[in-house]
Amino acid sequence: KVQSTEASNAIEGIVTTNTRIRQLVAEKTTPRNRDEQEIAGYRDVLNLIHENFDAIPITQNYILQLHKIFYSHMNNPMAGRTKNVQNYISATYPDGHVDTLFTPLASYETPEALDRICEEYNRVIGNMEVEPLIVITVFIHDFLCIHPFNDGNGRMSRLLTTLLLYRSGFYVGKYISLEAKIAKNKDLYYDVLRQAQIGWHEGTENVVPFIKYLLEIILSACKDFADRFALVETKLPALETVRRATMEKVGRFTKQDIRELCPSLSISSIEGALRKLVAAGELKREGVGKNICYYRLK
Structure with missing residues (x-):
């Protein structure tokens, strides 16, 4: 949980010291600043998913509730509400420059679109039409293209990835941090996302690069878990x-x-x-x- 919380927030430039993050995740201290408030909120949602994933259905209402919990340690009037302004997917690089990678849906289009991807996800998963890992990846890709919130979209997408994996019986994220693997090569994450978003508004996007990327992250985590288990078993x-x-x-x-x-x-x-x-x-x-x-x- 420490690694996942630290890495997912670090991708967005939200950091604190190693000691503080361990204390925050263990709930042995209270947040001192905005970054720590956001870290504590991520911790709360991650804990909720770990403990109650099977009781959290994939609907807009529940996603909004998770977002509200995410911002429960700070005064954010948009907590638990879809965005009210146009936002952009951008990447911030070590030298400080920012690239706009994609322009998501407008705010007035967002609630209907979020409902639609939840309904489609539940339909396809329920009918067992497609391998769940593919369905999960496509859902996360669509979620990021909609970018439904003013803030917190990237971290919410990673929390939802964990939730969807657990609900489909893939528990590797309990033992190996998927977020840490993404954070190790943030540039690659942005690159494949940019590739997969081209043509999304027109329905001509090629989501394969993003599917391959996320499946490779999951496979790498499974291999790491197998290595750990082998060492423990000896x-x-x-x-x-x-x-x-x-x-x-x-x-x-x-x-x-x-x-x-x-x-x-x-x-x-x-x-x-x-x-x-x-x-x-x-x-x-x-x-x-x-x-x-x-x-x-x-």
């Missing part, structure tokens, strides 16, 4: 478990990378094992503080 000593995890990594990696592969080990056990592997000459350690990384020597 029930090896911490040193050997960490050693095997380091062998799964190519190039430089961090303590957090190993922690993701060894969910059964405490952070102190991982740190101890890494120190022993460095002392044994199997690993090389570089950097200081938060910038520490490792790579295999043999």
Whole structure:
């Protein structure tokens, strides 16, 4: 939950310190500023989905309720309401420049369009006409093309992705953060979205690039989960478990990378094992503080 909450908000430039985000996700503190209010709201919706996904139908009303919860920690008059102004899908890059990628539907067209994609999704899923993963991806693509809210569309789309996957029996997002995988290559996310949105208003769009992208994210998460499960199943000593995890990594990696592969080990056990592997000459350690990384020597 920490990774998903942190990554999905970071994609939109909403950040706080690692310590603060862990405290917020664990509900051990209250938000101090707008960014933390939005992070707390994301946490609340994600928790609701984790615990009650089977009781959240895919309708406009429920999507609006999730959006209202999302903004429940701040005074946002548009929380739980569709947009009242024209908005744009844009990408902000590290050098600060912003690209407009797509112009979504006008505000007056939004409620009807949101109803329509929910009805179509429920019809196709109910009739089992198409593989659910394809239906989910097409729904998310249409949701992003409509861009129904003044703010929070990207994060809502990722929350809805998790909800739809859970409702169709795909639970990998409980164990591996899909949001973190998207955040690792944000530029690719924007590129495939831009490709798939060309011609959407005219009904001539090619959604295949976006389908392939999201399926690859899900497949990668499934592979990561299989790797973690294999390490847990072996029930090896911490040193050997960490050693095997380091062998799964190519190039430089961090303590957090190993922690993701060894969910059964405490952070102190991982740190101890890494120190022993460095002392044994199997690993090389570089950097200081938060910038520490490792790579295999043999």
